[in-house]
Amino acid sequence: MGNGHRPGHPGRGREGAPSPSDEERELVLPGEEIAAAGLKPGPGTYRVQGHTYASVLGFVSKRPPIVRVVALSGRYIPQTNDVVVGTVTDVQGTFWLLDIGAPRWAPLHMTGTPWKIDFGETEQYLKVGDSVVVAVENLDATGRIGVTMNGEGLGKLEGGTIVTVSPARVPRIIGRAGSMISTLTRHTGAKIAVGQNGRIWVDGTEDAIHRVQESLRLIEEEGQRRGLTERVTSYLRSTELPDGERPIQAEGPPAGPGKDDWVARDGEGPSSDGVDDAPRDE
Amino acid sequence: MGSVGAKEVPVLLGPDGRRIDGRKVDELRPIAITAGPLHQADGSAFVEWGQNKVMAAVYGPREVHPRHLQENNKAIVQCRYNMAAFSVDERKRPGLDRRSQEISKVIAEAFESVIFVEEYPRTSIDVYIEVLQANAGTRCAGVVAASVALADAGIPMVDLVPAVAVGKVGDAVVLDLKKEEDNFGSADLPMALVPQSGRLVLLQMEGHLSRDELARALDLGVVGCRKIYEVMKQALRDRYRTDGPGPAAEGMAA
Numbered sequence: 001m002g003n004g005h006r007p008g009h010p011g012r013g014r015e016g017a018p019s020p021s022d023e024e025r026e027l028v029l030p031g032e033e034i035a036a037a038g039l040k041p042g043p044g045t046y047r048v049q050g051h052t053y054a055s056v057l058g059f060v061s062k063r064p065p066i067v068r069v070v071a072l073s074g075r076y077i078p079q080t081n082d083v084v085v086g087t088v089t090d091v092q093g094t095f096w097l098l099d100i101g102a103p104r105w106a107p108l109h110m111t112g113t114p115w116k117i118d119f120g121e122t123e124q125y126l127k128v129g130d131s132v133v134v135a136v137e138n139l140d141a142t143g144r145i146g147v148t149m150n151g152e153g154l155g156k157l158e159g160g161t162i163v164t165v166s167p168a169r170v171p172r173i174i175g176r177a178g179s180m181i182s183t184l185t186r187h188t189g190a191k192i193a194v195g196q197n198g199r200i201w202v203d204g205t206e207d208a209i210h211r212v213q214e215s216l217r218l219i220e221e222e223g224q225r226r227g228l229t230e231r232v233t234s235y236l237r238s239t240e241l242p243d244g245e246r247p248i249q250a251e252g253p254p255a256g257p258g259k260d261d262w263v264a265r266d267g268e269g270p271s272s273d274g275v276d277d278a279p280r281d282e
Numbered sequence: 283m284g285s286v287g288a289k290e291v292p293v294l295l296g297p298d299g300r301r302i303d304g305r306k307v308d309e310l311r312p313i314a315i316t317a318g319p320l321h322q323a324d325g326s327a328f329v330e331w332g333q334n335k336v337m338a339a340v341y342g343p344r345e346v347h348p349r350h351l352q353e354n355n356k357a358i359v360q361c362r363y364n365m366a367a368f369s370v371d372e373r374k375r376p377g378l379d380r381r382s383q384e385i386s387k388v389i390a391e392a393f394e395s396v397i398f399v400e401e402y403p404r405t406s407i408d409v410y411i412e413v414l415q416a417n418a419g420t421r422c423a424g425v426v427a428a429s430v431a432l433a434d435a436g437i438p439m440v441d442l443v444p445a446v447a448v449g450k451v452g453d454a455v456v457l458d459l460k461k462e463e464d465n466f467g468s469a470d471l472p473m474a475l476v477p478q479s480g481r482l483v484l485l486q487m488e489g490h491l492s493r494d495e496l497a498r499a500l501d502l503g504v505v506g507c508r509k510i511y512e513v514m515k516q517a518l519r520d521r522y523r524t525d526g527p528g529p530a531a532e533g534m535a536a
Binding site: 030032055058 | 324325342343344345354357398402403404405433434435436437438439440441442476477478479515518519522523
């Protein structure tokens with residue numbers, strides 16, 4: 001995780017003129033000083049004797065009165081109300097522990113589910129290895145992450161497959177107000193659930209899943225460049241089968257944009273409009 | 283490292299001041315670093331330094347196993363330095379030995395002092411260092427690789443940590459010992475530097491140095507570390523370079 005993997009990257013050792021983006025968005029490494037006179041050190045920074053330094057690898061973001069470094073890599077850092085895709089790693093009498101790609105496992109208590117469960121019955125509902133869509137409910141100073149399955153669009157995932165990408169790429173995968181996801185669902189008919197933690201659930205025909213996977217890989221590798229939507233669209237067009245040979249959709253009519261697709265709330269307003277009921281197969 | 287046997291002591295320092303491989307006393311071996319070669323780890327780095335080849339992988343912060351090692355107010359840093367059986371001339375017996383335990387411990391402590399461990403209580407940051415080919419200075423190459431891997435893993439820390447060994451061959455204090463110099467020289471002084479503060483977070487010594495020589499060795503090592511620091515930064519820049527025109531219209535930061 002955290003790896004926009006670029007095999008055989010050709011940039012090694014090249015010392016060309018910085019591209020415009022390098023000037024606009026300053027890449028800093030841990031220990032590098034940031035010019036931040038009059039700004040308070042925010043996340044990803046620290047201050048020693050009046051000088052501000054980066055503590056993580058990322059882009060500098062100056063929004064007075066705070067300067068911060070937006071990390072380009074690393075594990076998922078949960079925030080309250082994030083919708084995430086998790087996998088059960090442990091079952092206890094009254095709760096499950098979920099791996100959501102965060103520094104710690106997140107307990108899902110049985111009261112946080114829509115089910116009526118008696119003590120000890122937890123395993124009948126979710127087993128180790130099952131995947132769920134949950135929302136981050138509360139965080140405390142010790143790093144404990146409380147999650148809930150009560151809410152719109154939350155629940156157990158049946159069927160499908162999970163693709164993992166870097167959490168830093170999630171805003172790109174969702175696109176503006178969910179535009180990238182609608183593009184993917186429109187062209188493939190697949191059902192997609194994006195977790196803020198970079199885990200993406202995809203269900204549909206074998207062909208649809210494959211094309212979505214390839215598109216996600218494209219977004220992850222080239223997410224920093226311009227014209228991404230066009231590139232994804234052209235990839236999807238080039239792999240489209242002629243009308244007559246189109247495989248039958250997973251079930252029901254082809255999903256229309258904003259109807260069957262389900263998009264994680266990305267904290268940017270409009271996209272949460274698209275939130276629909278839980279993605280359920282059979 | 284390697285066997286000394288009954289070989290003759292080679293000429294380590296020529297009359298022209300050149301070393302066994304033609305380097306000057308303050309010259310480093312060629313070093314190349316690749317950031318992020320491994321897919322499954324949270325962060326990784328591969329270092330080729332002279333004839334050393336060292337891979338580092340970082341996982342975490344993640345749940346601590348076994349649980350009782352967990353600390354309530356900070357992350358723990360665990361390190362495993364390991365040499366491959368095929369990394370040296372004669373097969374190295376695989377697995378933990380006293381030497382690798384010691385190196386694992388000092389490297390873990392060096393990183394614990396630069397990572398902001400209090401940001402991730404009750405978790406573990408695991409550093410794996412695998413030496414694939416050894417030619418003296420592997421603990422320094424390991425520190426360099428691990429440090430780039432930690433940055434690649436997005437772990438918050440004070441700075442990258444370059445490291446290098448200084449030693450004494452003949453009468454001269456020399457930078458970055460290679461195998462023959464390590465085996466037949468009279469001192470070996472590996473060190474790791476935090477360039478931001480000028481603090482040393484790892485310093486060990488084998489052999490003998492006078493006070494004066496020690497002072498010179500430290501100065502030489504710090505200069506060497508700063509050169510390696512630049513290579514480390516370039517490796518990370520190359521990996522995270524934003525190629526082509528940037529997505530000015532669609533900011534990544536949510």
